[in-house]
Amino acid sequence: MSPSVPERSRPAASPWCLLSPRFSPWLTALVLLVLWLPRASLTAQDEPVSVTSAASTTAPTPATTGAPSALGYRLYPGDLLHIQVFDNPDLETEIRVPDSGTISYPLIGVVHDLVGRTVEGFSNELAHRLMDGYLRQAVVTITVKEYGKRTATVMGSVNKPGPVDLDPLRVNTAMQAIGNAGDFTEDANRPGSLVIRDNGRIALQVPPGIKPSDLTHDIILQPGDIIIVPRLDRVFILGQVTKPGAVDLPSQQPLTVSKAISLAGGFDKYAKQGEVQLIRTGQPVKTVDVASILEGDGKSQDPVLLPGDTVYVPESRF
Secondary structure, three states, rough: OOOOOHHHHHHHOOHHHHHHHOOOHHHHHHHHHHHHHHHHHHHHHOOOOOOOEEEEEEOOOOOOOOOOOOOHOOOOOOOOEEEOOOOOOOHHEEOOOOOOOOOOOOEEEEOOOOOOOOOHHHHHHHHHHHHOOOOOOOEEEEEEOOOOOOOOEEOOOOOOOOOEEOHHHHHHOOHHHHHOOOOOOOOOOOOOOEEEOOEHHHHHHHHOOOOOOHHHOOEEEOOHHHHHHHHEOOEEEEEOOOOEEEEEEOOOOOOHHHHHHHHHOOOOOOOOOHHHEEEEEOOOOOEHHHHHHHHHOOOOOEEOOOOOOOEOOOOOOO
16 A cells, blocks of 8 residues: 655635636626725725815814805915915915905916905816916915904894804804894893995895794895894894994984984085984885085985884995
């Protein structure tokens, strides 16, 4: 009997042998899917959200939910922008958006009208102008590092009147601002509440007894808006006067538009004295020529104010 010969050791089978033609195509596809899934998951979790083309944009992720994407954000005075151009470190810079909306950027010079423009639109302009005679390819990334401060002002019969910060990445409403100002006081004239914007007014008309969070018809605020919540026995003098604010109605004699302006310190130098607006709940805005009244023109009427009225003095542009 011949001595036994030990069997030659065989190498361990490689998982890639499953791709051999002798295996079922379905099994091969399953193996490929298992190998690919972890890599796809890692990519989706680790890469930042951005757009890569002639221009790409990024912005910090807001802490609140429901914020618009970076592409929809519109620039505002005070925003601090970090600008990078791929493979061109000499073009990296930080710029704070000025009130004028005009900045200067290396190579291309002056850029106008930044305020109100989307980050994507600004980055696209930089990329296109850089490729117009300076670079063969310009991939621009703009990051909003800081957001300019936005405020509205709540005045009148609320518990904490004053400026209210507006979230740059969320919709801000008038009733939210009233809630942030401590809510209505007991003597608030809620139906007479309104928003003053750009020499005009928008009626808020809050029914009595309703909470700010329950109002179905609300007003989306813009920076600089003034929310007026009148008191039942007060009037408001706003705009281009020396001391804008609330004035108590006297109990013994009527208070007219011109007298109320005097109680507010009189006109300032930019006041449009001939086009003072009398705003009264449920009625059209009435224009009062206070300049003629002060000059003694007997033809000009000086209306008597009622509780909750607002007198607004617009600014003269010229």
